[in-house]
Amino acid sequence: MYVELKNINKTFGNYKASDNVNFTIEQGKLIGLLGPSGSGKTTILRMIAGLETPDSGEIIIDGKVVNDIPASKRGIGFVFQNYALFRYMTVFDNIAFGLKIQKKDKKYIKERVSELVELIGLKGLEKRYPSQLSGGQKQRVAFARALAPNPTLLLLDEPFAAIDAKVRQELRSWLKEMIEKLGVTSIFVTHDQDEAIEVADEIIITNKGRIEQIGTPIEIYQKPQTAFSASFFGQTTVLDDYTKFKTFDVVDGADKAIVRPEFIKITKLNEPFRQKASVSVGEVVKTAFRGNNIEVTVKCDGGVINGVRGLEEPAVYHGEKVNVFLYRLFVTKGDNAFILENKSLTEESVVI
Ligand SMILES: Nc1ncnc2c1ncn2[C@@H]1O[C@H](COP(=O)(O)OP(=O)(O)OP(=O)(O)O)[C@@H](O)[C@H]1O
Numbered sequence: 001m002y003v004e005l006k007n008i009n010k011t012f013g014n015y016k017a018s019d020n021v022n023f024t025i026e027q028g029k030l031i032g033l034l035g036p037s038g039s040g041k042t043t044i045l046r047m048i049a050g051l052e053t054p055d056s057g058e059i060i061i062d063g064k065v066v067n068d069i070p071a072s073k074r075g076i077g078f079v080f081q082n083y084a085l086f087r088y089m090t091v092f093d094n095i096a097f098g099l100k101i102q103k104k105d106k107k108y109i110k111e112r113v114s115e116l117v118e119l120i121g122l123k124g125l126e127k128r129y130p131s132q133l134s135g136g137q138k139q140r141v142a143f144a145r146a147l148a149p150n151p152t153l154l155l156l157d158e159p160f161a162a163i164d165a166k167v168r169q170e171l172r173s174w175l176k177e178m179i180e181k182l183g184v185t186s187i188f189v190t191h192d193q194d195e196a197i198e199v200a201d202e203i204i205i206t207n208k209g210r211i212e213q214i215g216t217p218i219e220i221y222q223k224p225q226t227a228f229s230a231s232f233f234g235q236t237t238v239l240d241d242y243t244k245f246k247t248f249d250v251v252d253g254a255d256k257a258i259v260r261p262e263f264i265k266i267t268k269l270n271e272p273f274r275q276k277a278s279v280s281v282g283e284v285v286k287t288a289f290r291g292n293n294i295e296v297t298v299k300c301d302g303g304v305i306n307g308v309r310g311l312e313e314p315a316v317y318h319g320e321k322v323n324v325f326l327y328r329l330f331v332t333k334g335d336n337a338f339i340l341e342n343k344s345l346t347e348e349s350v351v352i
Contacts, residue, residue: 002027002185003048003153008057010043010209017043018054019209025202030179031187032200036232039206041189045155048187050074062152074153077146077184081158084142085130091117091141092126098149116144119178136167143175147182154179156188160195172199193233197221205229223339227256227332234260237305242329244302246278247344251331258330258337264307265325266296268314278344279323284316300324 050071
């Protein structure tokens, strides 16, 4: 394991920003720390960097406990959301900054900076000042500056937050490619689920100072282990009473049932559908064109749910009665989440 946090606690006043945080990260992985505002993501990053001290617990990097090692000696690169470039320094000098502090010789600095300028695709702009760069370019320079001293670990705090939507998209894929190519273990903080899904090899979900779940984006999306991960991730609707939908097991003491649009099949009454015997009938209360599909909101006996229909399927209209079939749902009980599959599907597979 390359980075390990063991029983980390950190309190600010009477607020527990880290509550017994434990996780391990393998070398070369790109990890997303994802959670709502105030859930303790930045605190974790700052403790790893050495900018904040845990009240208890151990931070281990490359097999060594680093709690007592100052930030400057941890060999970590840091990229902040607001670029934090030195305004009165050129691109070259910004990137060279860490190397000058390390007292590297001029020849080495020149070579290293030109290698990095090439890597970030800004060759020819070495003499520009930050004010003469776009947001995306500034963030690339910040990335190169953090990489210049060959850090063993790269920490990025909301690295895309200050960048406008279109460039952000480009920068995300660029960063992912770059980190894969360099193989440097990296942890980035985000509160944006799409960003975490798209960029991270693994996601650590934080909530109220605790770790809710750790896994690949697909694992967390498909198998949320806690009530929080089930409702935080993806576009969800909560049902009033899932037992009104046919062929599901009933969980004693369940609090909520959560569905995602891809768990639902909405069909017209006369449309052929294999599980027709197990559908519920609902009424369309809203339709919205979403570019690559139509979002359809249906009021059923068990609650109001959102599903999607493809653009090539026959249209459904406001006020129309439709069939609704739920493939699966997440049921929460306390902090736990369970996945319930529609029994009509399993029964059918037994028959086959
Ligand atoms: N130096 C500090 N002094 C006092 N309270 C702090 C300090 N740093 C963080 N906190 C508090 O600790 C909690 C967790 O903060 P943290 O910045 O780690 O959350 P976050 O998940 O990164 O949130 P955001 O997405 O808003 O940045 C917050 O309630 C915050 O106000």
